[in-house]
Amino acid sequence: MERLTQLASHLTTAKGVSAIKQKNADDVVIVAAYRTALTKGGKGLFKDTASEDLLIGLVKGLLAKTPNFDPKLIEDVAIGNVLNGGAGAFEHRAAMLAAGIPYSAAFLAINRQCSSGLIAVNDIANKILTGQIDVGLAGGVESMSKNYGPKNAPQFSDLLLRDKEAVKCGIPMGITNENVAEKYTIDRATQDAFAAASYNKAERAVSQGLFKDEIIPLQVTIEVDNDSEDDEADDTIKKTVTVDTDEGPRAGVTAASLGKIKAAFKKDGTTHAGNASQISDGAGAVLLMRRSVAIKHGLPIVGKYVATSAVGVPPEIMGVGPAYAIPHVLAQAGISTSDVAVYEINEAFAAQALFCIEHLGLDKSKVNPRGGAIALGHPLGATGARQIATILRELKTGEIGVTSMCIGTGMGAAAVFVKE
Numbered sequence: 487m488e489r490l491t492q493l494a495s496h497l498t499t500a501k502g503v504s505a506i507k508q509k510n511a512d513d514v515v516i517v518a519a520y521r522t523a524l525t526k527g528g529k530g531l532f533k534d535t536a537s538e539d540l541l542i543g544l545v546k547g548l549l550a551k552t553p554n555f556d557p558k559l560i561e562d563v564a565i566g567n568v569l570n571g572g573a574g575a576f577e578h579r580a581a582m583l584a585a586g587i588p589y590s591a592a593f594l595a596i597n598r599q600c601s602s603g604l605i606a607v608n609d610i611a612n613k614i615l616t617g618q619i620d621v622g623l624a625g626g627v628e629s630m631s632k633n634y635g636p637k638n639a640p641q642f643s644d645l646l647l648r649d650k651e652a653v654k655c656g657i658p659m660g661i662t663n664e665n666v667a668e669k670y671t672i673d674r675a676t677q678d679a680f681a682a683a684s685y686n687k688a689e690r691a692v693s694q695g696l697f698k699d700e701i702i703p704l705q706v707t708i709e710v711d712n713d714s715e716d717d718e719a720d721d722t723i724k725k726t727v728t729v730d731t732d733e734g735p736r737a738g739v740t741a742a743s744l745g746k747i748k749a750a751f752k753k754d755g756t757t758h759a760g761n762a763s764q765i766s767d768g769a770g771a772v773l774l775m776r777r778s779v780a781i782k783h784g785l786p787i788v789g790k791y792v793a794t795s796a797v798g799v800p801p802e803i804m805g806v807g808p809a810y811a812i813p814h815v816l817a818q819a820g821i822s823t824s825d826v827a828v829y830e831i832n833e834a835f836a837a838q839a840l841f842c843i844e845h846l847g848l849d850k851s852k853v854n855p856r857g858g859a860i861a862l863g864h865p866l867g868a869t870g871a872r873q874i875a876t877i878l879r880e881l882k883t884g885e886i887g888v889t890s891m892c893i894g895t896g897m898g899a900a901a902v903f904v905k906e
C-alpha cells in the first residue's frame with residue numbers, strides 16, 4: 487500500500503521548477519549517455535558499417551565507461567530505428583547480445599521516425615516510473631548509408647493515394663520545409679544565416695574538444711579505392727579506421743558561402759545541402775534506472791528524466807512539430823520556456839527550426855549551443871539519443887534542458903531533463 491501511494495504521488499508528477507529539481511528515490515535517472523561520431527551517409531567512414539555493428543561498438547563502449555555497472559541489471563532495452571526492416575528488431579536484439587548484455591534483458595525495436603531514439607528513452611523511463619523495471623537501456627541507430635533511398639520510400643495503397651489528407655504523409659521531407667518557408671515567409675537569406683550559425687557553433691565546439699567526452703570511438707572496416715601504383719585494376723581494398731570525430735562540421739562557413747549552393751528539392755526553392763540536415767550514420771545510447779538503484783550500486787548520476795510528449799501536426803508542414811510538442815511537455819512539467827537553460831532542437835531544416843524558435847519566442851543563444859543537425863548530421867532514429875548525450879554535457883548542475891524534434895509524417899516530440 488505504501489508503495490502504491492508512493493507510486494501514485496510520483497505518477498501525478500509534482501510540477502514546477504523546484505518540484506522537478508527535487509531528488510526522490512523513485513526518480514528515473516540517467517547514469518550514462520554516449521553516442522558515436524556522426525558520419526556522412528554514403529561517403530563517410532561508417533559507409534560500410536551495418537547499424538547493428540554501430541550499436542555493438544557503442545554499447546560496449548558505454549558499458550566500459552560505466553565500470554561499476556553490472557549489465558545483468560538491465561531488464562529491458564529499447565532501440566529506435568527508422569530505416570531497417572521491422573525497425574531492426576532482429577539484428578539490434580542480436581547486437582545487444584554481442585555487446586555483452588545478457589539474454590535475460592528483453593528487447594524492443596521502436597520506430598516513431600525521427601524521434602525514435604527519444605521515444606525509446608520515453609519507453610524505458612515509463613517502465614521505470616510505473617515499477618515494471620528498475621534498469622533499462624535506450625537508444626537509437628541509423629545507417630542511412632545502407633538503408634536510405636528509393637527502396638525505403640513510402641509505398642501507399644491506391645486508397646491512401648486517393649485520400650487528399652492521408653497522401654500528405656508521403657510528401658518528401660525537403661518539400662515540407664519549402665512549405666514551412668513559404669507559409670511563414672522565411673526567406674533563403676534568413677535560413678542561410680541560421681545554418682551558418684549552426685556550422686560556426688559546431689566548429690567552435692569541435693575546436694574546443696567539447697564532443698570528445700560524449701563520443702565513443704569505434705574501430706570499423708571501410709572499403710576504399712585501391713590506389714596502389716603497381717595495381718592497374720579498378721578495385722577496392724579494406725582498411726581499418728578509428729572513427730571518433732563528426733564529419734559534418736566545416737570551418738569558415740558563412741551565409742554568403744551557403745548562398746551559392748543550388749536548391750535541392752524544388753526549382754527556385756530555398757532548401758539546399760548547406761541549410762538542411764545531412765544524410766548521416768550514427769548511434770546514441772542512454773542508460774536509465776531508478777535513483778535508488780543507482781545509489782545502491784554507487785553509480786554516477788548525470789541527469790534526471792522528467793517527461794516526454796508527442797503531438798500531431800499537419801504532415802505537409804511537419805517541421806513545425808517542436809513548436810507544439812515543447813509547450814505540451816513544459817505544461818506536463820509545470821514549467822515555462824524561460825525556466826529552460828538549453829534547448830536541443832533537431833535542425834531537420836533551417837526554416838523548420840527557425841519557425842519553432844520564433845513561434846515559441848526562444849532565446850536563440852539557448853538553442854543548440856554546440857550546433858545542430860545542419861552542421862553535425864541527423865541519423866534519423868539515432869538523433870533523439872544523440873541530442874540527450876549532447877544536452878547533458880551542455881547543461882550545468884541543476885539546470886533544465888529540453889530536447890525536441892519534428893517527425894516526418896506530421897508530429898513533434900519533446901522531453902525535459904534536469905542536469906544532476
Ligand SMILES: CC(=O)SCCNC(=O)CCNC(=O)[C@H](O)C(C)(C)COP(=O)(O)OP(=O)(O)OC[C@H]1O[C@@H](n2cnc3c(N)ncnc32)[C@H](O)[C@@H]1OP(=O)(O)O
Nearest residue numbers: 600659660739750758759760762763764765834892893894
Ligand atoms: C523529421 C525530420 O527530421 S525530416 C529530415 C530527414 N532528413 C532528410 O530529409 C535529409 C535532408 N537532406 C538531404 O536530403 C540531403 O542532405 C540534400 C539533398 C539536401 C543534399 O544532399 P547531397 O547533395 O548529397 O549533399 P552533400 O552533403 O553531398 O552536399 C553537396 C555539396 O553541397 C555543398 N555543401 C554542403 N554543405 C555545405 C556547406 N556547409 N558549405 C559549403 N558547401 C556545402 C558541397 O559542395 C557538397 O559537396 P562536398 O561534400 O563534396 O563538399
